[in-house]
Amino acid sequence: DIQMTQSPSSLSASVGDTVTITCRASQSISNYLNWYQQKPGKAPKLLIYAASSLQSGVPSRFSGSGSGTDFTLTISSLQPEDFVIYYCQQSNSTPFTFGQGTKLEIK
Amino acid sequence: EVQLVESGGGLVQPGGSLRLSCAASGFTFSTYWMSWVRQAPGKGLEWVANIKEDGSAKAYVDSVKGRFTISRDNAKNSLYLQMNSLRAEDTAVYYCARLGGSSRSYTYWGQGTLVPVSS
Numbered sequence: 001d002i003q004m005t006q007s008p009s010s011l012s013a014s015v016g017d018t019v020t021i022t023c024r025a026s027q028s029i030s031n032y033l034n035w036y037q038q039k040p041g042k043a044p045k046l047l048i049y050a051a052s053s054l055q056s057g058v059p060s061r062f063s064g065s066g067s068g069t070d071f072t073l074t075i076s077s078l079q080p081e082d083f084v085i086y087y088c089q090q091s092n093s094t095p096f097t098f099g100q101g102t103k104l105e106i107k
Numbered sequence: 108e109v110q111l112v113e114s115g116g117g118l119v120q121p122g123g124s125l126r127l128s129c130a131a132s133g134f135t136f137s138t139y140w141m142s143w144v145r146q147a148p149g150k151g152l153e154w155v156a157n158i159k160e161d162g163s164a165k166a167y168v169d170s171v172k173g174r175f176t177i178s179r180d181n182a183k184n185s186l187y188l189q190m191n192s193l194r195a196e197d198t199a200v201y202y203c204a205r206l207g208g209s210s211r212s213y214t215y216w217g218q219g220t221l222v223p224v225s226s
Contacts, residue, residue, distance in 0.1 A: 001169070
């Protein structure tokens with residue numbers, strides 16, 4: 001199975017900051033990497049698919065990059081509603097494993 | 108509008124069984140892979156299983172193999188998860204999700220159904 005290591009597990013930042021979350025796969029997954037945002041008590045929401053494609057309706061302050069084993073999610077000009085949890089997920093091969101999540105907290 | 112609505116959750120004793128359902132609408136159900144993803148209380152997301160459009164291919168995470176069965180009824184636009192030999196560690200909110208095409212991403216999710224496994 002492919003292991004997804006997401007870092008950091010938590011991150012403190014201020015409104016207006018730019019932050020980067022990293023996800024590393026235990027083997028190459030090409031660009032089969034997705035990023036999700038989850039708010040408390042809600043289902044996850046797709047932000048980025050295929051490593052760098054912005055899902056329709058998602059603000060352009062969210063961006064993704066990477067291929068192979070190393071990927072990043074960057075959120076620029078943080079807004080108050082961005083301080084929630086983010087997950088990466090590989091969909092190269094089953095089981096489609098998720099990273100352990102990154103909780104973004106207000107400093 | 109795409110909608111996925113799970114049902115069937117509830118308290119079950121260890122060793123017991125439960126069948127979850129997911130009613131799909133707003134899209135051609137028979138043309139999409141479908142999946143179950145779960146989330147234990149306060150924990151991260153765990154992919155559980157998926158099933159091909161026609162039901163001919165299925166995959167499971169190791170922790171549920173031999174105990175859970177994913178199935179679908181395209182005539183009823185419904186996805187199912189039969190869960191047997193339930194354990195405390197299966198306690199979670201279970202989400203059904205539609206797998207996107209070439210991107211293999213989950214754009215649409217249900218609201219989730221809670222399955223507590225406890226005596």
